[in-house]
Amino acid sequence: MFLTLKQGTTEEGKNHILDKIKELGFKAHISEGENQQVIGVIGNNVIAKKEIFESMFMVDSVTPISKSYKLVSKEFKEDATIVDVGKGVKVGSDQLVVMSGPCSIDREDNLLATAKAVKASGANVLRAGAFKPRTSPYAFRGLGLEGLKMLQRVGDELKMPTVSEAMTINQAIEVAEYSDIIQVGARNAQNFDLLRELGKLKKPVLLKRGIAMTMDEFFMSAEYIASEGNTDIILCERGIRTFETATRFTLDLNAVPVVKKFTHLPIIIDPSHGTGVREYVKPMCMAAMASGADGVMVEVHPIPEEALSDGPQSLVFDQFEDLMKDLKKISQVVGKK
Ligand code: PEP
Ligand code: MN
Numbered sequence: 001m002f003l004t005l006k007q008g009t010t011e012e013g014k015n016h017i018l019d020k021i022k023e024l025g026f027k028a029h030i031s032e033g034e035n036q037q038v039i040g041v042i043g044n045n046v047i048a049k050k051e052i053f054e055s056m057f058m059v060d061s062v063t064p065i066s067k068s069y070k071l072v073s074k075e076f077k078e079d080a081t082i083v084d085v086g087k088g089v090k091v092g093s094d095q096l097v098v099m100s101g102p103c104s105i106d107r108e109d110n111l112l113a114t115a116k117a118v119k120a121s122g123a124n125v126l127r128a129g130a131f132k133p134r135t136s137p138y139a140f141r142g143l144g145l146e147g148l149k150m151l152q153r154v155g156d157e158l159k160m161p162t163v164s165e166a167m168t169i170n171q172a173i174e175v176a177e178y179s180d181i182i183q184v185g186a187r188n189a190q191n192f193d194l195l196r197e198l199g200k201l202k203k204p205v206l207l208k209r210g211i212a213m214t215m216d217e218f219f220m221s222a223e224y225i226a227s228e229g230n231t232d233i234i235l236c237e238r239g240i241r242t243f244e245t246a247t248r249f250t251l252d253l254n255a256v257p258v259v260k261k262f263t264h265l266p267i268i269i270d271p272s273h274g275t276g277v278r279e280y281v282k283p284m285c286m287a288a289m290a291s292g293a294d295g296v297m298v299e300v301h302p303i304p305e306e307a308l309s310d311g312p313q314s315l316v317f318d319q320f321e322d323l324m325k326d327l328k329k330i331s332q333v334v335g336k337k
Helices: 011-023 046-054 108-121 145-158 169-178 192-200 215-226 255-262 271-275 278-290 317-333
Strands: 002-005 027-032 037-042 059-063 083-086 089-091 097-101 125-127 162-165 181-184 205-208 233-237 267-269 295-299
Touching: 002 011, 011 027, 011 037, 011 046, 037 046, 046 059, 083 233, 097 108, 097 317, 108 125, 108 145, 108 317, 125 145, 145 162, 145 169, 162 169, 169 181, 169 192, 181 192, 192 215, 205 215, 215 233, 215 255, 233 255, 255 267, 267 278, 271 278, 271 295, 278 295, 278 317, 295 317
Parallel strands: 097 125, 097 295, 125 162, 162 181, 181 205, 205 233, 233 267, 267 295
Antiparallel strands: 002 037, 002 059, 027 037, 083 089
């Protein structure tokens, strides 16, 4: 449930409520709105203690949250969350956010060339994997720490925030040190211990939807991160598994209005993994922005046939430039700059 405080409640009054929440064994999550202070009270059967809070004169109202996810729900926070990922990029704002780069880092010169090309076309976040989840244990699994260092150097040189995946808690600590956003891939979207640890790190998290996750399960995964104190979460729809084989996955754009209706978190769309086919990436990016997404993630490689992962879905520089031209037009229609 959440408590809406009366206007003019003093720090002392607020601390009294926070002490009570702690004393009852619950967790408090404060959300400061423009002219309203709200405290989320999370714990087992909090509703049983509703009256205690209703009796406090600093509390204006006590509202139960009907959904099983609480802190990420629209019921808890009406205003859209804007995730500041650094270097002037704010996901969920009126900026068109385009995260682009190779699937995996192979060589620093390739990464630098890609970053320069995508930035020149208008991308504002550099994506690149150093720890790669691969279906086959024999496939290239990323350059690891060496790759992260390359990513940091290139991101700094081009003044672009960076995003990179972590599959384990130890990797997450390393990614947090070298990159601006920690990506949780589809395969780890329900790795609850990892999610909890990410909640403790003070870094934005890009949470991809698992390939067989319902929207409610997706939101519960985000709740794992939020419940540990980190609400800098960007959701990412990247395709789900269906009976369809013409595409690698089925990109579920329904996710956009559903996310906007039930949560306050921003959502971006990844048509590269969602389709798995280079020529489908542009149309689905266009559809993503038209549906109200906050941005897209697109894989780009200078020579896709030499890419060590996901070459077939990677755009070359010219294709990315062409995509950005049209993406900018459609973004204006939906109020993104
Ligand atoms: C990726 O972004 O390269 C990736 C592996 O994504 P996903 O987890 O969506 O498959
Ligand atoms: Mn990939």
